[in-house]
Amino acid sequence: MTGVGSAIERARRGRRALDEEHLAALAALADRVRELTEAVVLTDVEIDELAAVGEQVEALTGRLAAVRRDAPPVARYGGHGPLRHVTNPVTGLGNPLAPPLTIEFTETGARAGFTLNHVYEGPPTFVHGGITAMILDQVLGMAAASKAVPGVTASLELRYRRPTPIGVPLTVEAEVTGSSGRRSHAAGRILDPEGLVTVEAKALFIAPQR
Numbered sequence: 251m252t253g254v255g256s257a258i259e260r261a262r263r264g265r266r267a268l269d270e271e272h273l274a275a276l277a278a279l280a281d282r283v284r285e286l287t288e289a290v291v292l293t294d295v296e297i298d299e300l301a302a303v304g305e306q307v308e309a310l311t312g313r314l315a316a317v318r319r320d321a322p323p324v325a326r327y328g329g330h331g332p333l334r335h336v337t338n339p340v341t342g343l344g345n346p347l348a349p350p351l352t353i354e355f356t357e358t359g360a361r362a363g364f365t366l367n368h369v370y371e372g373p374p375t376f377v378h379g380g381i382t383a384m385i386l387d388q389v390l391g392m393a394a395a396s397k398a399v400p401g402v403t404a405s406l407e408l409r410y411r412r413p414t415p416i417g418v419p420l421t422v423e424a425e426v427t428g429s430s431g432r433r434s435h436a437a438g439r440i441l442d443p444e445g446l447v448t449v450e451a452k453a454l455f456i457a458p459q460r
């Protein structure tokens with residue numbers, strides 16, 4: 251077996267699934283680490299306190315790393331449905347880097363409401379463009395996977411129309427615009443609280459060959 255498709259399938263099959271209780275505990279830990287990350291970004295404590303907290307965090311990292319998996323786990327959310335990648339950097343409940351977004355499927359695609367804090371800041375008071383690109387890639391990809399053919403991103407085109415603000419409710423939405431064979435096309439956008447488009451995206455997803 252060669253090719254990206256079989257590599258993805260082999261990797262998924264080899265991952266150990268978490269039960270609901272374990273997933274809930276991992277998600278709670280990831281939430282605490284999100285709070286820690288925001289506290290690091292905004293802290294104004296003295297240098298000695300920074301060093302002291304750093305030592306404590308190092309000790310906690312050692313406790314978690316004491317028993318390691320070879321690769322991140324998968325789980326069925328709510329104990330049913332498909333195996334999900336619980337450490338996806340956009341939606342993963344178990345990944346502190348993920349905001350995380352809860353994506354709903356719509357008639358034509360997918361959408362999510364979310365708010366980003368200063369951890370995701372690029373230009374002062376605005377979201378980093380790489381972060382909005384990552385979110386759009388994921389949501390367009392999920393729209394394509396649910397309404398057309400699941401695939402990896404072959405191209406992603408972005409238009410940054412206005413800055414995306416930090417700390418306010420945002421919406422991301424995507425719809426499938428076409429599909430043929432192994433290819434799915436999707437379009438989407440991020441909207442600010444007034445409904446103004448901040449970033450527009452178009453993407454092509456291709457189902458990898460086995």
Ligand SMILES: CCCCCCCCCCCCCCCC(=O)SCCNC(=O)CCNC(=O)[C@H](O)C(C)(C)COP(=O)(O)OP(=O)(O)OC[C@H]1O[C@@H](n2cnc3c(N)ncnc32)[C@H](O)[C@@H]1OP(=O)(O)O
Pocket residue numbers: 254255256258259387388389390391392395400401402403404405433454456457458459
């Ligand atoms: C088991 C499956 C699971 C899949 C998973 C599902 C996940 C459920 C959704 C979750 C949502 C995730 C959303 C985030 C998804 C990432 O972030 S994926 C990570 C980023 N992307 C990558 O790493 C992809 C890297 N690239 C590749 O692996 C390969 O280039 C690809 C895209 C699989 C294509 O390779 P290939 O199958 O060998 O392609 P090839 O036969 O050359 O081309 C096929 C056709 O597409 C066209 N094409 C290829 N590339 C392009 C392009 N960039 N632009 C235009 N046309 C192109 C070709 O011209 C060709 O057309 P035809 O000749 O058929 O008319």
